[in-house]
Every structure is written in structure tokens, then in C-alpha cells.
Amino acid sequence: ETGVTQSPTHLIKTRGQQVTLRCSSQSGHNTVSWYQQALGQGPQFIFQYYREEENGRGNFPPRFSGLQFPNYSSELNVNALELDDSALYLCASSRRLQGGANAEAFFGQGTRLTVV
Amino acid sequence: DAKTTQPPSMDCAEGRAANLPCNHSTISGNEYVYWYRQIHSQGPQYIIHGLKNNETNEMASLIITEDRKSSTLILPHATLRDTAVYYCIVRVPIEAYNTNAGKSTFGDGTTLTVKP
Numbered sequence: 001e002t003g004v005t006q007s008p009t010h011l012i013k014t015r016g017q018q019v020t021l022r023c024s025s026q027s028g029h030n031t032v033s034w035y036q037q038a039l040g041q042g043p044q045f046i047f048q049y050y051r052e053e054e055n056g057r058g059n060f061p062p063r064f065s066g067l068q069f070p071n072y073s074s075e076l077n078v079n080a081l082e083l084d085d086s087a088l089y090l091c092a093s094s095r096r097l098q099g100g101a102n103a104e105a106f107f108g109q110g111t112r113l114t115v116v
Numbered sequence: 117d118a119k120t121t122q123p124p125s126m127d128c129a130e131g132r133a134a135n136l137p138c139n140h141s142t143i144s145g146n147e148y149v150y151w152y153r154q155i156h157s158q159g160p161q162y163i164i165h166g167l168k169n170n171e172t173n174e175m176a177s178l179i180i181t182e183d184r185k186s187s188t189l190i191l192p193h194a195t196l197r198d199t200a201v202y203y204c205i206v207r208v209p210i211e212a213y214n215t216n217a218g219k220s221t222f223g224d225g226t227t228l229t230v231k232p
Contacts, residue, residue, distance in 0.1 A: 002159070033220070042203055042222030043160065090159050092220075104150070105220070107159030 003027060004093050004108035012114045013081050021076045021111045023091030031055075032074040033105065034066060035090040043090055049074055050096060086115045120204045122226045128198075130232050134191040138204030141185040148207050149180060150220070151189045153200040153228075160203065160222075163189065194230045201225040 003026035013019050025032055031050045035043035045058035049068035063079040072093070078085055092105040121139040128134040140149065148167050152160040164171055164178045166187075171178045177190040191198055203225040 002161075004159075035220075035222075040224075042201075042224050043220075044222065045220055092159075104162040104165060106162065107152075109159050 002106035002108065004091060004106050006089075006091050006108035006111050008111060009109065010112045010114075012116060015081055015083060015115055017081050018077065018079045019081060019113060021078075021089050021091075021113070023074045023076070023093070023108060025072045025074070025091075025093035026106050029093035029095045029106070030072055031094045031096050032068055032072065033092045033094070034074070034076045035092065036060075036085075037088040037090060037110070039087070046076070081115045083115050086113060088112050119221065120206060120223050122202070122204055122223060124224065125227045125229070127229050127231055128191075128194045130196060130230055131193055134194040134198065134228055134230070136189040136191075136202050136204075136226050136228065137186065138189070139186045140204070140206050143184055143206050149178065149184075149187050150205050150207055151176070151178065152203045152205070152222075153198075154203065154225070155200045163202075165207075194228075196230050196232065199228060199230045201227050 005024040007022045033048040034046040036046055037043040046060050046064055047054055047066055048056040049066060052068045065077045067075045088110040090110045091108045094105040148165050150165040151163040153163055154160045164173055164176050166178045166180055168180055168184055180187045203222050205220045205222055207220050
């Protein structure tokens with residue numbers, strides 16, 4: 001148990017639809033990162049949120065967007081779904097330390113998205 | 117972010133030490149080395165991290181070469197439950213509003229199989 005909760009655990013959507021995935025951070029963690037993991041590959045960084053603002057983004061198009069709320073929970077939104085968006089979406093929370101690297105990130109169990 | 121290179125797979129006998137290598141020859145001076153593992157269908161689990169000194173915790177030891185271009189994760193007494201994909205990543209340190217802050221670049225990892 002990492003204290004990071006993602007919902008839903010599984011989801012099936014149709015191409016062209018929009019989807020919202022949710023993540024509750026571990027208590028005391030102020031930073032949330034989202035990753036996409038295709039089958040057989042390592043997780044790919046989508047973006048990170050700190051203090052409700054996007055603070056770093058990977059190589060993903062603008063139809064991937066997010067939000068972080070005052071309680072540090074977060075949402076990942078994907079518009080105009082494509083078949084290649086089928087993947088495991090992982091949320092990781094961490095605590096930003098003063099003057100240095102983040103403490104270790106704790107991952108949720110992920111949301112398995114299937115686009116048909 | 118620096119890219120890491122890991123062997124795609126390794127085997128280890130139960131009870132023996134598992135030594136997992138990672139090459140990060142382009143690591144910059146202020147990047148940390150992190151290790152995670154991912155057991156099938158679960159989110160990645162943090163193992164250990166370090167900057168330039170060797171580190172040890174209850175799960176593993178991390179040996180970083182003096183030039184910091186490579187590292188080795190050591191599981192001292194591997195068990196069947198250690199069978200997983202192990203990821204070595206390097207992370208840009210957190211600075212306020214640095215657009216690369218916290219971004220973790222995962223490769224494809226090493227699939228470690230612990231055999232009876």
C-alpha cells in the first residue's frame with residue numbers, strides 16, 4: 001500500500017471520446033506526476049503538477065491535460081481519444097524538498113484504459 | 117534528462133545476490149540515480165536512490181561508480197517475490213518552476229527472474 005489511489009481501475013472508451021482519470025495523493029505529498037505505460041514498455045512521463053500548476057511536461061500533445069486541486073489530488077484528462085492511447089496510466093505523488101530533489105515518488109496501481 | 121541503459125533480462129538463483137547493472141554515461145552532476153521495480157500489473161515501487169555515495173536500505177544496496185557513469189543495484193538474498201521489472205532512472209533535481217523538475221525518464225528496464 002502506497003497511499004496513492006487511482007480511479008477507476010479499468011475503463012473502456014471509444015475512439016474520439018474524452019476521459020478523466022483521478023488520483024488521490026499520499027498524505028503530505030504536494031507533487032503529482034502522471035505517466036503512460038504501454039504494454040511491454042516503461043512508463044513515459046506525461047506531466048507533473050506542483051501547487052496546482054503544471055511544472056514539467058513530457059512529449060505529449062495538448063489533448064493531454066491535467067488539474068491539481070488544493071488538497072493535492074489530481075486529474076488527467078485526455079480528449080479525442082485515439083487507439084494508441086490504450087495503456088496503463090500511472091499517478092505518482094511525492095513531496096518536494098527544500099533545495100533538492102524530490103523525495104521518492106509513490107505510485108498508484110494505475111488505470112487500465114482501453115480505447116476501441 | 118540522461119538516458120539509462122539496462123540489460124533486458126537477467127536470471128538469479130533464489131537465495132543468491134542479484135546484481136543489476138545500469139549505465140548512465142551522460143548523467144549530469146546534480147542528477148540523482150533512482151531504482152524502481154514493477155511487479156506485474158502493479159505500479160512501480162521505489163527501492164533506493166543516491167547521488168554519488170553508496171547507499172543501503174532494508175531492500176537493497178546501490179553502488180555508484182566514482183565517475184557516476186554507471187551503478188549497480190544489489191538484492192543481497194533474492195527471493196521468488198523479487199521477480200519483477202527493475203528500472204534505473206536519473207532525475208533532474210527540483211528547482212522552483214524548472215520545467216524539467218521531477219521528470220523521470222524510464223527505459224524498458226531489466227526483467228529479473230528469480231528461480232528456485
